[in-house]
Amino acid sequence: MSQPLRMVFTGLCLTFWLMVGAAFAQEEPAQPADRWNNVATRAETVVQDATTSDTVLETLRARVVDFRAVFDSERNANAARIATLREQIAALGDPPEGENAEPEASALAQTRADLNQQLNALLAPVQIAEREYLRADGLVRQIDQILRTRQAEKLLTTTPSPLNPEHWVPALRDLTDAFGAMLIDRGSLSSAQKFAALRENLPLVFFATVVGLLLLLRGRPWAMMMVSGLRRHQARGIGIWRFVVSLLRIILPLCGLFLLATAARQSGYLGVRGTEVIRLLPFMGVMVFGFRWVSERVFSRDDDEALLLLDQTQRRRARFYVNGITVVMIVSIITNQILEFELPGAATTAVIAFPFAVLISFALFRIGQILRGYQDAEEEAQDPDDPQRSSTLARVVRSFGLGAMAIGISAPLLFAFGYQDLADAILRPFVVTLVILGLVMALQRFAADVYGAITGQGIAAREALMPVFFGMILLTLATPVLALVWGARLTDLSELWATFSNGFSIGDTRISPTNLLTFAVIFAVGFLLTRLLQGALRSNVLPKTQIDIGGQNALLSGLGYVGIFLAALAAITGAGIDLSSLAIVAGALSVGIGFGLQNIVSNFVSGIILLIERPISEGDWIEVGGKTGYVRDISVRSTRIETFDRTDVIVPNADLVSGTVTNYTRGNTVGRVIISVGVAYGTDTKRVDKILREIAEDQPMVLANPAPNVLFMNFGADALEFEIRAFLRDVNWMMSVKSDINHAIAKRFAEEEIEVPFAQRDIWLRNPESLKGKTDT
Missing domain, CATH: 3.30.70.100 (Alpha-Beta Plaits)
Structure with a gap:
């Protein structure tokens, strides 16, 4: 685009934004309903216009979301009072109907009329709020659909190919002009003005420069000295201290870089463009030190600290390629920022960005090759012919390695064919995704070390269940960040969270996360109280009674079942979950249970009978189905019998109730x-x-x-x-x-010389002469 056309285009855009701003700045009506009608009408008109910009759509969406939140709160207004009025009306009963029906008392009829009037007065604003909420929600979904469609279309939009030689010389000229403009901008101020600005901010500039250089140059050595000192003193939880020190190795230089950027901005020698570029320095520092920190944790030099236990050569190469990707991305960001001041054309942007994309893709491909060959220690120790030998971590790592190789090949090809946006949309997000997952692994290892230090398990805690649970929580928290990296908008996440917060409907009942949390808390408290009561009875009360051991166990088991049932009932009631609408579903389920799960139900009922009737108790010596042994546990489905061979026999409770059982010790041991x-x-x-x-x-x-x-x-x-x-x-x-x-x-x-005889048998031969004759022959 030529310079005059660019100026005309800029002027038209500026005029358009002024008009939009003036439209929004007009004095709005005082009534909220009128304001909402104006906003809704404007939004319904704008979404029909294909030329509306994304910024206008986002602005309108934000205002519609605000009104929707108001309507959502108004939908639930006076809910308790409305429920009370409906209960009062239901308590009055239905009015008499029919010609022969007795007339209703005037006081009762007047009371019903008053209650209905109050109910209708309260329901009117609720119904209006429900209607407007649905209108606002529909507009939000419509705007989101338009924005997502535009985002998808942008990915498939082609740009000039960077392989076309005709674009190389103009691109190089534009790049040279952009860097030259920075020097011209820096020289726009006189030396006196620069010196005056420097003299005014000299203490701040001097202090920030000295401290920044000191932290930048000596931050990492100081952190290494701390690790060495901790090793000499054999500090407890050395894995935790290593993690903390590794953070200091990036935090201290990062603080130094931030101070240097502050000093450079306050010096007054950079000019407007230079100041804008230097503002990116802290962000670039976070990228450089963050990427490097993650690579040094995942591909650590120490075998006991490496999260992916590759050999030393592969880990060194992986760290090298990660650092290379970081440097290339930093140079790319700086170059793009400098070019943005000159409003470059699409061809120039494609030509300048293509070499960076190729370098990043090559390094990503090499990292993918390293990850593709990953095997953990457990996998190496197993049989190579075992199809199940691969662990979950190994399969995931190899899958990401294959993905890195595929993107490392496809991204440059897409870029070369003109799909620059699509190439950027898969290349850089994938790199950032690997970094985020590496960060999750590092934090999970740190949580495992902390857990090991608290419990005294040490390094063995890394294989415990609790650190795995921590890792799942961290991965869940990282999911929204990954969604943003891959192109999701904040509004998409907020909309998803709003939908999740509203919950889901089962019949006439809406269950929200708050209901689920309330249910979990009440049930957990009830379950805990039940276990505490069982423990108190088992240790303090029942031993002082005349109840035998079997009776005590039956009493404790029955108390546990009743306590859990009451805890579930209290949790359902406290959470406000109405299960009356599930009566039909429960009826259908009962029929299905009766036919498909009749054996399980029969065993369950038999277990209850065993606990109440107590024909057998824990510790009894019984014989059932040809098996003899001691009863060790009676559950709701089956009973465990320990035979004299020290083996466990699981007997369904229905066999004990309906079959023949011999109890050798029931009541007494005689x-x-x-x-x-x-x-x-x-x-x-x-x-x-x-x-x-x-x-x-x-x-x-x-x-x-x-x-x-x-x-x-x-x-x-x-x-x-x-x-x-x-x-x-x-x-x-x-x-x-x-x-x-x-x-x-x-x-x-x-x-006493009494003989205990044993069996004797006499053998009579009928024809011994025939045997003798055969012997002679």
């Missing part, structure tokens, strides 16, 4: 043991009876009343069969007592 023994034929049976009775009576676990009994059971095939039947004080000792009695029987029978 139980009977039966021991069988055989003696040889010809033995004196009375003598055997006496010996066995003496052995049984000598056992301390055998009860004297009822006394043990010895029975002569049978004339067996090989022996005379006897049985000892005795009741034990504790049936849990059955096997031990049985073993002791068998040892005693063996000893006494040996002393």
Whole structure:
């Protein structure tokens, strides 16, 4: 664009903005409703005009959003009073209807009429506010749609190709003229004026220069000295101190850079353009030191501090490429700022920006290659043929490496074909995204070190669950920043937050984040109180009662279920969640539960029956389904039985309620043991009876009343069969007592020379002569 045409265009734009400003500066009506009608009408007219600028749309949108907030608050005005009036009207009942209906009392009818009048008076402004809120909300969405459409169209707009040689010489001339204009601007002031400005601000300039240089040159060495001192003294939580010192390594030089920029601006020697450029110095310092700090944390020189444990060579290369990208971006920003003073054409902008884009893309491609080959320690230790060997971190890092390589190739190509805006929209945001994610990783590591120092776990805390939770929170907080980096507008985020704050509707009930937070807090308090009450009963109250252990456990379990139910009920009520509108859904769910989850429901109900009826209790010795063991836990769905082999058997509660269960210790631990023994034929049976009775009576676990009994059971095939039947004080000792009695029987029978026979069999051969004949042959 030539200089005259540029001047004409600038004048038209200035005139347009003056007209828009005058339109907005007109005296508005005093009534809010009239002001809103004017703004809404103006917005509805502007959105239909395709030539309206983005700035005008943003201004109108801001005003519409302000009115929408007012209408939103008015929608909920007098909500408590309206609810009270509706309850009062409902309490009066329906008026009598029909020809034969008794007439209603005049006082009651008058009361109903007064309440309805009050309700209608309160509902009128609420309904108007609801209508205008919907109107404002529709305008906001319409403006947002227009702005997003324009933003998408801009990305697909082509510019002159930077590879066209015809644009090179004009671009170089424009760049030279821009830098020359800076020198001319610097020389526009006389030496006397410069000296006067310097003399006036000399103390500030001198102090800022000296301190700035000192911090800039010595800030990093001072931070390194602090790390060395902490290492010598073996300070606790060295990872935390390393993080803090690493921050000082960028904060101190950054403060020095800010002081130098202040001194340069106050010196008066830079001129207008130079001052505008120097204002970018703090921002560029943040970029330089911030990018470098993140790279030194992610690709640290120390193996125990590196967030991505690559080898030393790869980490050194990664740091080099990150520093290269930073330098190129800084030079690009300065160059673009200087060119902006001359209002460069599209061809000049494309030619000047293309080399920077190529350099950034090359460095990004090389970083992508490094990340593409990343493997963590756990992955290297696993079987290479295992398809599940890759950890989540390794897969994410390799995915970003592949993305970096793809963007490193596609961005220069898009730029070369004229899609400069699209190339910038994917190249620089991706670089910033990598930096932000690296920052999240560094902060998560710092949180893990702090957690390890507090809990005493040290470095082992980095693998704990709590630091992972911290990382998820940090990543959630970084999501809006990433959205802004990738082109989202602040208004988009504010609109999303407003939608989230309004909540969602379930039937006639609207659930907002405030309701959810209230529900969570009340339920957490109720759950905590339930656990505290259970603990107090378990440790202080129940042990002093005559209730057995099984009854105590059943009482505590029932109290826990009731407490959780009451906590949920209180949380729902306190949060203001009306579940009456879900009655139909609950009915449908109950039918589905009845058919699809009947086994689970049956086990649940059976668990409640077990806790109330208590046919079995924790600690009982039972036999069910061929499994024998002790009851260790009764839950609402199943019961855990520990067998004598120390294995756990999970039995559904329905089997315990509807099946046959043998409980050896229900009510008391007395139980009977039966021991069988055989003696040889010809033995004196009375003598055997006496010996066995003496052995049984000598056992301390055998009860004297009822006394043990010895029975002569049978004339067996090989022996005379006897049985000892005795009741034990504790049936849990059955096997031990049985073993002791068998040892005693063996000893006494040996002393009394009583034979315990064993099975004998005689073999008869029908034709032994035939066997003999075969042997001879």
